[in-house]
Amino acid sequence: MIEGGVTITAATVAILVAEFAYRRCTRYPAYGWLGIACLVGAEWLMFRGIEPVATFFTPVAWSAYILIVDAAVFSVTGRSRLRTAPLALLRMAALSIPLWLIFEAYNLRLRNWTYAGVPDFWPAGLIGYAWSFATITPAIFETADLIQALLPFRERESIKISRGAQTGLMIAGALCLVVPLVLPRHIAAYLFALVWIGFLLLLDPLNYRIGLPSFIGDFSEGLQTRFWSFLAAGWVCGWLWEFWNFWAEAKWRYIFPIFQNVKIFEMPAPGFLGFPAFALECFVMYVAALGVMKIRWQR
Numbered sequence: 001m002i003e004g005g006v007t008i009t010a011a012t013v014a015i016l017v018a019e020f021a022y023r024r025c026t027r028y029p030a031y032g033w034l035g036i037a038c039l040v041g042a043e044w045l046m047f048r049g050i051e052p053v054a055t056f057f058t059p060v061a062w063s064a065y066i067l068i069v070d071a072a073v074f075s076v077t078g079r080s081r082l083r084t085a086p087l088a089l090l091r092m093a094a095l096s097i098p099l100w101l102i103f104e105a106y107n108l109r110l111r112n113w114t115y116a117g118v119p120d121f122w123p124a125g126l127i128g129y130a131w132s133f134a135t136i137t138p139a140i141f142e143t144a145d146l147i148q149a150l151l152p153f154r155e156r157e158s159i160k161i162s163r164g165a166q167t168g169l170m171i172a173g174a175l176c177l178v179v180p181l182v183l184p185r186h187i188a189a190y191l192f193a194l195v196w197i198g199f200l201l202l203l204d205p206l207n208y209r210i211g212l213p214s215f216i217g218d219f220s221e222g223l224q225t226r227f228w229s230f231l232a233a234g235w236v237c238g239w240l241w242e243f244w245n246f247w248a249e250a251k252w253r254y255i256f257p258i259f260q261n262v263k264i265f266e267m268p269a270p271g272f273l274g275f276p277a278f279a280l281e282c283f284v285m286y287v288a289a290l291g292v293m294k295i296r297w298q299r
Contacts, residue, residue, distance in 0.1 A: 001263065002246070002264070002265065005243065006243070008239060009243045012235070016147075019151065020075070026074070028072070029075065029083075032067060032074075035065065035071065036064070038060065038063070042060045052124075055117060055119060057244065057249065058132050058245060058248050058251070059128065059134075059135060063135060065240070066135060066138050066139055069139075069143055070082040070089075072146055073142065073146050076150065077149050081138075081141070081145065092286065093137070094134065095290075096133055096136045096138065096286075097134050099136075100133040100137075106181075106192070107192075109188065110180055111189060111255060111256070113252045113254050113255060113256070114252065114255055115251070115253075116250070117248070136282070137286055139237050140233050140234065140283075141233075141286075144232075144283075145229075147229045148226070153229070156224060158221055160220055161219065161220070166208070166209070169202075170202050173200065173202030173203070174198070174202055175198075176194035176197055176202075177194070177199065179194060180192065180195060189256060190256070199281045199284060199285055200281045200284055203284040204280075207284060212287050212288070212291045213226075213287050214284070215283075215284075227280070230280050230283050234275040234276035234279025235272075238274075238275025242264065242265040242272075243265060245265065246265040254266055254267055259271070
């Protein structure tokens with residue numbers, strides 16, 4: 001099903017490129033062209049197996065992608081994270097590493113994916129892991145910024161979620177995060193989907209209650225743009241993650257015990273449904289991390 005995956009990925013990117021061409025207001029910045037050149041060059045070197053790019057292709061590609069998308073956001077809106085708050089973007093990259101390691105910790109027990117082709121020389125492997133993990137949260141946020149800038153979202157009437165319902169969501173989220181850890185491993189291996197929604201259910205109401213940005217807070221004010229843009233960002237990044245991962249020398253492979261006969265790239269097809277939820281979790285986890293660190297939220 002590689003052809004289908006390539007088609008969906010290409011169609012997704014084509015929609016964004018077409019919308020960008022239509023809505024662009026200012027000249028595309030030079031660092032965006034640098035990102036495009038780096039991505040094209042990395043693809044060329046990777047397909048020829050030229051090291052170290054073939055092994056480190058994933059972090060190289062995603063670093064280039066962040067430059068490309070940030071430049072596109074600036075070209076449409078006149079502001080972007082890299083141009084207006086570079087230190088905040090750097091902090092986001094740094095926090096992305098421990099935030100993703102939470103999922104890696106779950107994976108130690110649930111064994112849903114494994115890594116192949118990582119350098120045996122441990123400092124090189126450590127650099128590859130850290131660099132790759134550092135691109136995850138910035139990629140999601142930058143893509144959400146781009147989607148918000150390009151695609152019109154109609155704001156609707158406010159949606160009030162009662163305090164009791166918020167408590168129920170937090171309890172459900174806590175259960176989603178605990179159940180896979182307490183059940184026998186051969187059963188828990190089927191339940192990683194609970195982890196992909198657990199942090200969202202637990203942390204978003206909590207963020208709202210302590211006055212941090214949240215989807216519940218947005219809904220209460222009749223704002224839905226952030227929710228839909230992050231949901232769509234998960235779709236975009238999910239296909240690109242799997243597309244670029246498939247040909248990389250160092251890659252992840254999914255080993256969870258179901259749907260292995262219906263893969264698109266390395267991912268069993270139903271697994272793509274988890275990426276939009278993961279993007280929402282990236283938002284709530286990053287906001288919560290800033291709250292714990294007493295760092296003021298910057299868009």
